[in-house]
Amino acid sequence: MFSKKKEKFQNNKMINEVEKRIPANVVHEITYEGAEIVVYTHNKDFFLNNEPIISQIVSELRVRVFVRAAPSLCKTIEEAETIIKKIVPDEVVLSHIHFEPEMSIVYLDVLHPELFYANAAQLIKEIRANTFWTPEITRLPSIKSSMTNMILSMLRGLPKKRKVFLKHTGQQIYADSLKKLEYVRLTCLGGFRQVGRSCLLFQTNTSDILMDCGIDVGYNDKQMLPIFNTPGFNIGALKAIVITHAHLDHVGALPLLFKYGYNGAVYCTEPVRDQMVLALLDQLDLAKYSDNVPLFREEDIRKLIIHTICLPCDLTTNIAADVKITLKNAGHALGSAMVSTMFFGENTAYSVLYSGDIKYGGTTRLLEKADSNILTNDTLIIESTYGGEADVHEADVRANFEEVENNLISIINKTITQKGNVIIPVLASGRAQDIMLVLSNYYRKTHHKIKVYLDGMLWDITAIHTAYPEFLSETFQRQMRDGNPFLDPIFVKVSTPGERENVIGQQGVIVLATAGMMNGGPVLEYFKKWASNPLNSLIFVNYQGANTLGKAIQGGVSKVTIPNNKGGAETIDIQLQRYTLSGFSGHADHKDILSFIQSLSEPPKRIIINHGEFKKAVSLSNTIYRLNSRKETVVPRPMDSLSLFKDFEV
Known part of the structure; x- marks a missing residue:
């Protein structure tokens, strides 16, 4: 399944080109850090005044170049720390200073x-001139969390391992001279005609690239994993992996690749990295309390962390000799991104946009909608979770958000008035925070003394949200200036079995808990205790995957075995009230998907449908074909392999 082909890289071609353009007497070391090049200098003047030379290099070579001081030039850690504390204003609230001498970087953790x-x-x-360290600013979460720490x-x-890895990655990216682009092929390892185990393999005559590597939470056998034994998949040939967001159906199998020898880079946004690590650690922890053998080890997650390179949205970056990517906001969850990919050679270029999961149209309090300002797009790979036409799949029509909020509050009020309890199974990232904002808004308007208990990863994932406000909607950022709604007193963290038992014994409370599809996690403890009481309510606010417990309960079964x-x-007898509110979904509906396609700056020549049940995917495909002059869909x-581009004769 996991065949390996190890490669060694000693390529310094791009470094040599940079070195030619810099005065020889100022260079201590020039090295790769991924696709970027870092010049370490022992010359104070060059460290502080290098902009004209570096700008010229960037313009000529079209590569990002940075200058840092050689370790021998930097002030001692004790001296630098004293100087930095004097320079940084008190109102910034400098919590911690962390030095990395290997890279001459100092991290300033601030509130x-x-x-x-x-x-x-x-x-x-001032910091550079007085310490010769290069400062980087890290925002600490405004919610205290031991997990984020x-x-x-x-x-x-x-x-040290990180520096070696980044150098190796750069050598790999610049190892091959640009060749003719002969073909681009897509192999569907998972996430096609289904929702779960998203995994796409792109191959050219030079590079193999993987996008997403998830699990199907509805299974606990081999059907859980991407189809790694597909002909052509070779873990040793992979040059890079790109992750769109941190939900398990997109990242749950990722550490498994490191377990079996993957040694390359993983690209994603910063908040996705943090949420991904937390979700994978939680997955590992849950495995301890089940009969299932863990897919991976904590050491595999640690290796994943070392090998993750974070990118901001809208920055184009080389990830292989013939592949560039640009991450674009997807609007689905914190930091979620579409991947705009350019496969290129000396003869031509071919572009692919992979949507991952997107939210487009409608409004949520938390995130902006997906960015459709994407210029090149030969092939679009678009999700279809709620892609069914309205007359066939009524649930696939996005409800008015204000109406859905009112329905949620109405159900909660009715349940609490009759001294019942409310269970809301949620995905830890996205839906949980949407619901929290609705409840915060209700509390601030009415001052009703409700209690909302957060169990599972919710507290820690919410803390991560407060560390990356730039990824949240402008509306929410303005709201945070008047007081962070996640810090409202109605929200209470549940972190121990004893605290959970205390909540279970109460009446008239609201519980938000993972897992969102009820296939595990603390939500089951509340459900087991409260399911038999008809005064209680269970509210589904996100997609329920096939073969999950949540799907069965949502479908109306009267008993389940847990x-x-x-x-x-x-065996649990189910008598509580069940509700489904589809308007909180982080996915675009049928109409929104069509609007997104129409709004793209350049219309795609081919559209591939993924991430949807078969009937919904076909429904969306037929509509696109009919409305777009019979465009190829x-x-x-x-396991299908599709030839996206070819420029050779067989």
Whole structure:
């Protein structure tokens, strides 16, 4: 399944080109850091005044180049820390200073970076001039979380290995001279005609690239995983992996690749990295309390962290000798991104836009809609989770958001008035925060003393949201200036079994808990205790995948069998009230998907449908074909290989 082909890279071609353009007496070392090049200098003047030379290099070579001080030039850590504390204004709230001597970088962990950025140019200049360290600013979450602290510690734990990895990645990217682009092929390893185990393999005559690597949470056998034994998949040939967002159906199998020898880079946005690590650690923890053998180990997650390269949206980056990507906001969850990919050679270029999961149209309080300002697009790969036509799949029509909010509050009020409890199974990232904002808004308007308990990863994922406000909607950022709604007193963290038992014994409370499809996690503990009481309510606010417990309960079954903590199982009689509110979905509906396609700056020549049940994918494909002058549309099967581009004779 996981055949390997190891490669060694000693390529310094691009470094040599940079070195030719820099005065020889100022260079201590020139090295790759992924697709970027870093010049370490022992010359103070060049460190502080290099902009004309570096700008010329960037213009000529079209590669990002940065200058840092050689370690011998930097002030000692003790001296630098004293100087930095004097320079950084008190109102920024400098919480911690972390030095990485291997890269001459100093991380400043602050609570209010926006106050630093207000005078950033001058402050950074002062720190560089007085310490010769290069400062980088890290925003700390405004919600305290031991898990986010642990992730930060893991990220900074192995700087030497990180530097070696980044150098190796750069050597790989620049190893091959640009060749003729002979073909681009897509192989469907998972996530086609289904929702789950998203995994797409792109291959050219030079590079193999993987996009997403998820699991299907509705299974616990081999059907859970992408089809890695597909002909042509070779883990040793992979040059890079790109992750669109941190939900398990897109990242749940990723550490498995590191377990079996993958040694390359993983690209995603910063908030996706943090949420991904948290979700994978949680997945590993849940496996301890089930009969399932864990797919991977904690050491595989640690290796994943070292090998993750974070990119901002809208920055084009080489990830292989013949592949560039640009991440574009997808609007689905915090930091979620579409992947605009350019496969190129000396003769031509071919572009593919992979949507991942997108939200387009409608409004949520939390995120902006997907960005459709994408110029080149030969092939579009678009999701179809709610892609069915309205007359066939009524649930696939996006409800008015205000109406859905009112329905949610109405159900909650009715349940609490009769001293019942409310269970809302949620995906930890996205839907949970949407619901929290609705409840916060209700609390602030009415001042009703409701209690909302957050169980599972929700507290820690919400903390991550507060560390990346720039990825949230402008409306929400303005709201945060008047007080962070996630810090409202109605929200209470549940972190121990004892605290959970205390909540279960109460009446008139609301619980938000993972997992969103009820296939595991603390939500089951509440459900087992509250399911038999008709005064209680269960509210579904996100998609329920095939073969999941949530799907069965949503479908109306009267009894379910659930594993217990003693290695056995128990049958649960379901008498509570069940509701489905589809308007909170983070997915575009049928109409929104069509609008997104129409709004693209350049219409695609071919459209491939993925991430949807078969009937919905076909329904969307037929509509696109009919409305777009019979444009080529494809609904591939798992294991299908599609030739997207070819420029050779057989």
